[in-house]
Amino acid sequence: MLQKKTNTSKPNADGTHNSWADKVRVTDSSTRFTLEPLSRQPLGCNLKVTEAMLLDNSAQWNRCVIGFFPGFRMPFHVVNSIASRAWRSYGLENVTTTANGFMIFHFKTEDELHIVLEKGPWMFGGKNIILQQWHPRFQFDKNKITTLPVWIRLHGLPFPLWSKQGLSLAANMVGRPLSCDELTYNYTRLEYAHLCVEVDATLPFVHRFEIESPLSVEPLTVTMDYEWKPSRCEQCHVFGHCCPTPTEEKGKGKTHVDSPASPTQLQPEPQLTSSTPLANTHIAPHPPADKPFNITPPFNPHMSYTPTPNLILL
The missing domain is CATH 3.30.70.330 (RRM (RNA recognition motif) domain)
Structure with missing residues (x-):
């Protein structure tokens, strides 16, 4: 009769046993990296890390x-x-x-x-x-994402504002200016200005603003489309979810909450033809075309986008 073998090896300090693979494994110094021999810190103290x-x-x-x-x-x-x-x-x-x-x-x-x-x-x-x-x-x-980069399309922006300063001012009405696309930079597509801005979850989305200038007696209205709008929680002030408001829970009313995050389906961008007039489409100074155009913000990790998503299928 076969008898079941018992494990006669001595257990480790934590009560576990080494497997056979652990026993026969061969290691040398090339598989390990020596750390700095530091003095032991007092028990219960916090680890202090400097900026350097x-x-x-x-x-x-x-x-x-x-x-x-x-x-x-x-x-x-x-x-x-x-x-x-x-x-x-x-x-x-x-x-x-x-x-x-x-x-x-x-x-x-x-x-x-x-x-x-x-x-x-x-x-x-x-x-x-x-x-x-x-x-x-x-x-x-x-759950702590409070800012995100999004691309917007500004409609009705006067051509004299199609400069670095003008586009930056317009983008600043929506969020923090980040960048624009090549067609906006070269003003070869004039249907809208395509800008990337950083939006803040503590603030509502802006969908229009007005411009006061010598161009018109009445304020000029600029509207915008978001190519992708993340869901925003008005209570937690973060992106990614929407908590129900007290009025919604009681059924006494509804508070506007942005729709769940999903890429907006946009029509193909029209191409500028030779019949489109180009005269007087740009008045304000503009950076030379041979220099890359980037509305440079202070140090920030958030990214920029370009007009049409790169769709990669599985």
Whole structure:
């Protein structure tokens, strides 16, 4: 009769036993990295980190883009496959993920990273992915996203304001100015001005504003379309969800809450033909065409987009 073998090995300090693979595994110093031998801190004290320590190893992280899908979690192997196919030629080295659903895309250089961001917005398998460059204060918490970059189309903006200063002033009426697209920069599509702005979850979305200027006795009205509008919670002041208001819970009324996040389906952009008059379409000074146009904000990680999403199917 076969007898069941008992485990005669001595247990570890925590009561567990080493597996056979643990016993026969061969390791050497090449698989380990020596850390700094520091003095032990008193029990119960907090770890104090300085600004210099945070920036000491930031060079490699500055080449990373953080991405996530609003209201959706795509399997890692799908994201890795799509990103590799789309961005390998732009210097994508590898893709990693965090426990709470954020994706980290590592690039060879920051310049290649910015090329990918400028070609956005991107859609993976029909799902909109939000991208922004890593920065030391980034919080990997989807419940703490208070600012997001969005693209808007301004209708009715006077041509004299199609300059860096004028576009910046117009964008500032909606959010924090970030950038504009090439067609707006070269004013070769005059149906609307296409701008990227950073919106704040503590403030409602702006859909129109008026301009007072010597151009007209009456104020000029500028309206706008959002190419993608994230859901915004008026109670929590964050993006990504909408809490019901007390009046909605009691059924006594409804408070306007922005619709759930979903990319807006837009018609193809019309092309400017030779019959379109170009005279007097630009009066204010404009930067030379051979220089890249970027409404440069103060240091901020949030990303910019371009007009038509790059749709990548599975």
